[in-house]
Amino acid sequence: MRTSVDSDAPTPERYVAFADVEARGMSAVYESWAHGVTGDPGTVALIDELPPAKRQPNLVFSAARYQGAPIAPYGVFRDWLHAHWIEVRATALAHATQTNEAARCALHLPVLAGIEGPLALLEVGASAGLCLYPDRYSYRYQGHAQLDPASGPSPVVLECVTSGPVPVPDRLPEVVWRGGIDLNPLDVRRPDDLAWLDALVWPEHEDRRARLRAAAAIVAADPPRIVAGDLNERLHEVAAMAPAEATLVVFHMAVLAYLDEPGRARFVRLVLELPGHWLSVEARSIMPGIDVRDDIENDSTDFVLAVDGVQRAWAHPHGRAIRWVPDP
Numbered sequence: 351m352r353t354s355v356d357s358d359a360p361t362p363e364r365y366v367a368f369a370d371v372e373a374r375g376m377s378a379v380y381e382s383w384a385h386g387v388t389g390d391p392g393t394v395a396l397i398d399e400l401p402p403a404k405r406q407p408n409l410v411f412s413a414a415r416y417q418g419a420p421i422a423p424y425g426v427f428r429d430w431l432h433a434h435w436i437e438v439r440a441t442a443l444a445h446a447t448q449t450n451e452a453a454r455c456a457l458h459l460p461v462l463a464g465i466e467g468p469l470a471l472l473e474v475g476a477s478a479g480l481c482l483y484p485d486r487y488s489y490r491y492q493g494h495a496q497l498d499p500a501s502g503p504s505p506v507v508l509e510c511v512t513s514g515p516v517p518v519p520d521r522l523p524e525v526v527w528r529g530g531i532d533l534n535p536l537d538v539r540r541p542d543d544l545a546w547l548d549a550l551v552w553p554e555h556e557d558r559r560a561r562l563r564a565a566a567a568i569v570a571a572d573p574p575r576i577v578a579g580d581l582n583e584r585l586h587e588v589a590a591m592a593p594a595e596a597t598l599v600v601f602h603m604a605v606l607a608y609l610d611e612p613g614r615a616r617f618v619r620l621v622l623e624l625p626g627h628w629l630s631v632e633a634r635s636i637m638p639g640i641d642v643r644d645d646i647e648n649d650s651t652d653f654v655l656a657v658d659g660v661q662r663a664w665a666h667p668h669g670r671a672i673r674w675v676p677d678p
């Protein structure tokens with residue numbers, strides 16, 4: 351199987367790797383578009399007008415869909431892309447991949463519920479902050495009764511398949527403070543930001559699109575404070591804003607891949623200096639210093655969920671499944 355390639359690789363190589371590794375089984379539309387680009391020098395030439403970091407398939411396809419690209423066979427998409435390239439290029443240059451998936455809260459909840467509260471949640475790489483509201487969503491863990499907020503069932507219901515001894519709680523944690531840091535915080539109250547988040551959801555994933563809208567409405571009614579800046583530069587300053595009487599939990603998901611190795615190592619040093627707990631959910635190759643439990647069955651795309659630097663579970667990247675890892 352091909353593996354993903356870095357941003358210095360030639361565009362056809364990046365697109366075929368995206369088709370075969372990321373899109374296959376996840377989006378037939380993106381798989382076919384990416385294969386189409388790979389064999390289409392005219393479209394590769396357009397994409398190569400972008401700086402290497404902006405040529406990533408997910409960004410280019412999202413930018414196209416943000417501008418109204420039809421969900422259609424590659425030939426139709428290609429003609430549309432060539433006719434609208436100026437707008438698509440401007441969108442790709444002005445935006446970044448900031449997919450925000452509320453369903454990831456189903457991964458966090460078993461950990462958060464086991465920490466003495468009340469909780470102060472600080473998410474680094476928060477995007478629009480949809481993962482800062484684990485207490486406002488309902489949960490259906492396989493084999494367990496639906497778990498609802500104290501105020502009753504939520505319009506956002508997160509389904510999660512479980513394996514192993516997942517400590518599914520019987521009530522949701524109390525969250526008294528939420529804060530975030532992001533290079534480019536998105537605000538779900540702004541129609542353009544919401545439209546961009548929508549474009550980042552892959553074409554066939556209608557359940558995720560519906561969840562995005564419902565979670566955005568919850569967040570818009572009580573927006574979090576997300577400060578703009580680099581997570582390493584602002585971590586301690588934002589952590590100091592949390593109320594001292596609450597337990598601080600710093601968490602991140604699908605974020606540290608954006609940092610280089612020294613940046614990741616610096617983050618680990620900084621987060622370990624803080625009181626409270628550190629919850630990370632990242633791809634297996636990303637986290638420095640965490641012993642990965644390959645002795646427990648997992649899918650090659652699963653993320654490592656770790657608490658204070660110790661792996662506790664294998665996690666589906668979109669929060670659809672969690673496999674708890676017993677103590678070694």
Ligand SMILES: C[S@@+](CC[C@H](N)C(=O)[O-])C[C@H]1O[C@@H](n2cnc3c(N)ncnc32)[C@H](O)[C@@H]1O
Pocket residue numbers: 446447448449450451452454474475476477478481531532533534579580581582602603604605608609
């Ligand atoms: C893929 S999104 C994940 C959003 C959210 N954690 C989730 O799971 O839904 C990654 C986010 O990390 C942010 N990010 C990347 N590098 C960052 C950095 N050095 N400092 C702060 N935020 C960063 C990006 O802007 C983006 O919003």
